[in-house]
Amino acid sequence: MKVTLRNPDREVDVPGGRAIREVLDELGVSADTVLVIRDGELVTRHDHVAESDQLEVRPVISGGGP
Amino acid sequence: MKCRRCPGTAVIELRRHNAAFCKRCFSEVFVEQVRKAIRRFAMIGAGDRVLVAVSGGKDSLALWDVLLDLGYDVDGLYLGLGIGEYSDRSREVTASFAESRGAQLTVVDLAEEYGYDIPTAGRKGARSTCAVCGLSKRYVFNKAAVDGGYDVIATGHNLDDEAATLLGNTLRWKTEYIARQSPSLAAETGMVKKVKPLHRLSELETAAFAFLRGIDYVVDECPLVAGNTQLRHKEAMNAIEASSPGTKAEFFLGYLDRGKALFAREDDVELTPCGECGQPTTARYCAFCRARAQVLGERLGEGPPVVVEDRDVVASMSGEVMPIEIYGRAPA
Numbered sequence: 092m093k094v095t096l097r098n099p100d101r102e103v104d105v106p107g108g109r110a111i112r113e114v115l116d117e118l119g120v121s122a123d124t125v126l127v128i129r130d131g132e133l134v135t136r137h138d139h140v141a142e143s144d145q146l147e148v149r150p151v152i153s154g155g156g157p
Numbered sequence: 158m159k160c161r162r163c164p165g166t167a168v169i170e171l172r173r174h175n176a177a178f179c180k181r182c183f184s185e186v187f188v189e190q191v192r193k194a195i196r197r198f199a200m201i202g203a204g205d206r207v208l209v210a211v212s213g214g215k216d217s218l219a220l221w222d223v224l225l226d227l228g229y230d231v232d233g234l235y236l237g238l239g240i241g242e243y244s245d246r247s248r249e250v251t252a253s254f255a256e257s258r259g260a261q262l263t264v265v266d267l268a269e270e271y272g273y274d275i276p277t278a279g280r281k282g283a284r285s286t287c288a289v290c291g292l293s294k295r296y297v298f299n300k301a302a303v304d305g306g307y308d309v310i311a312t313g314h315n316l317d318d319e320a321a322t323l324l325g326n327t328l329r330w331k332t333e334y335i336a337r338q339s340p341s342l343a344a345e346t347g348m349v350k351k352v353k354p355l356h357r358l359s360e361l362e363t364a365a366f367a368f369l370r371g372i373d374y375v376v377d378e379c380p381l382v383a384g385n386t387q388l389r390h391k392e393a394m395n396a397i398e399a400s401s402p403g404t405k406a407e408f409f410l411g412y413l414d415r416g417k418a419l420f421a422r423e424d425d426v427e428l429t430p431c432g433e434c435g436q437p438t439t440a441r442y443c444a445f446c447r448a449r450a451q452v453l454g455e456r457l458g459e460g461p462p463v464v465v466e467d468r469d470v471v472a473s474m475s476g477e478v479m480p481i482e483i484y485g486r487a488p489a
């Protein structure tokens with residue numbers, strides 16, 4: 092399964108067929124600090140992903156203040 | 158996972174509320190929190206003209222979006238910092254948001270108006286890049302609001318921003334700053350009122366809201382952010398939050414409810430117009446004019462050369478409304 096990570100933008104391949112929580116754990120990312128996007132929709136860490144899915148993991152943390 | 162409020166499917170889980178929401182209910186909850194903040198701190202009065210400081214990021218665009226929807230008379234101000242592609246993209250995103258909403262946007266370019274950009278100021282100045290950037294933003298926003306006849310400046314500071322600032326100030330016991338940290342700073346002579354209507358909402362919530370509203374915002378981080386103190390404090394807070402959800406909100410909102418009063422003290426700052434630009438300050442020249450003169454290698458007025466203050470004083474405080482930046486020196 093392809094996962095797009097941001098800042099800097101890159102793509103990684105990880106196994107699908109499991110809960111998003113497990114994917115995030117493998118990537119070392121806390122679910123509270125990212126949006127997980129599949130097909131243009133937000134999904135939660137409890138949702139499952141298939142091998143054929145494409146995910147974007149988008150950090151929400153920003154520095155410096157607006 | 159089901160929505161807490163309706164039978165719909167949840168798209169976002171908020172662990173600090175031990176709840177999850179569907180798209181529609183989440184947007185409602187978000188707007189309720191903004192209304193609550195505005196009401197509780199009497200942020201915007203009837204007929205007030207509001208200027209929202211927009212950066213092209215998720216927070217400020219989400220804020221502008223909500224304030225427009227709530228029917229406020231709100232225009233946007235974008236400040237071009239001259240940070241290469243990052244600034245170009247930020248301006249494009251902001252301009253296209255304004256156009257899509259039929260909203261009024263003013264663009265000020267730092268280099269054009271004031272003769273320097275942020276990368277240059279970071280290299281030449283005595284302050285950290287983020288400190289001089291924050292100082293420039295606050296100065297320009299206030300000036301634009303005064304010149305444009307606005308009653309209120311709204312900024313997109315969220316709960317994570319505020320909690321990180323409070324943590325930074327507490328770690329160093331900067332009691333003057335702790336006392337003044339507020340979601341609503343009243344107007345003073347020459348200073349327009351400043352409000353932070355998103356202070357009850359986490360960064361995760363503002364990002365989710367912006368995404369769900371279809372707002373195209375800049376996801377990329379500012380390339381100059383490395384070493385930003387506030388970012389490190391955010392990461393520390395997030396580490397605590399991960400093991401005990403709700404700590405961040407308890408820390409900052411608890412401070413507003415129960416802590417702030419303990420730090421209250423007589424505010425004996427007296428403001429006089431800056432000898433260079435006329436904006437209020439406690440010093441002869443305001444912090445902005447001093448920093449700018451230093452970056453441009455100019456002298457201020459006829460007097461002795463400008464003495465620029467200790468770099469760390471401001472460097473550690475870059476993301477916040479800083480009295481020392483606005484008013485000059487903090488009261489002793």
Ligand code: SF4
Nearest residue numbers: 155287290379381382
């Ligand atoms: S990260 Fe620093 S330099 Fe970049 S926009 Fe934020 S405050 Fe300015």
Ligand SMILES: [Zn+2]
Nearest residue numbers: 160163179182
């Ligand atoms: Zn719902």
Ligand SMILES: [Zn+2]
Nearest residue numbers: 431434443446
């Ligand atoms: Zn000045």
